[in-house]
Amino acid sequence: MLTFLTAFPAAPLGAQTARFARAGVSDTLWVQTGLNDVAVNAIAINGNGDLFAGAHGDGIFRSQDNGETWQAVNTGLSNSVIYALAVFNGGDFLFAGSDGDGVFRSADNGESWQQKVSGLTNQAVLSLAIDPAGIIFAGTSLGGIFRSTDLGESWEAANDGLTSGEIVFDLMVHGNGDIYAATNAHGVFRS
Known part of the structure; x- marks a missing residue:
């Protein structure tokens, strides 16, 4: 049973190679599961257990057998x-944040993707998070945070209280509804 999954660098600082690995909670040995020589920036798991890996220069890969094979x-x-990758409603919708082309959405388990950028004025999307109500947050490079209330069809800036031109590396939704943003120069923000 797959209980934990991560990508880790094969070489330090700035390397373009990463390994995809898995281990169980009680395991101490990581096992490489493929995508050799692919720099993996993001991972997500849908409600069916399908794995998705967002890569640096290679797009998106999917595994439907716990990482044994990838397509x-x-x-x-x-x-x-x-x-960045994010899953909504158990996998009915998948979202991908790209370097310069904004957000892409899939409604067919990754088989096809549609660009969703209306109102997204900064399209270098580094992070994504979705709250339980389906509001999507996109953290950008130098553009702060954008929010969509219609599954990515339209976006609006959500930067009240953020430092201007913020780079948002990560976003998390707390169970109490708070949104946390990790930034490159000004620490953590909460909304």
């Missing part, structure tokens, strides 16, 4: 640098 699922992607 590229890039139909509709116009950018192959994927920094």
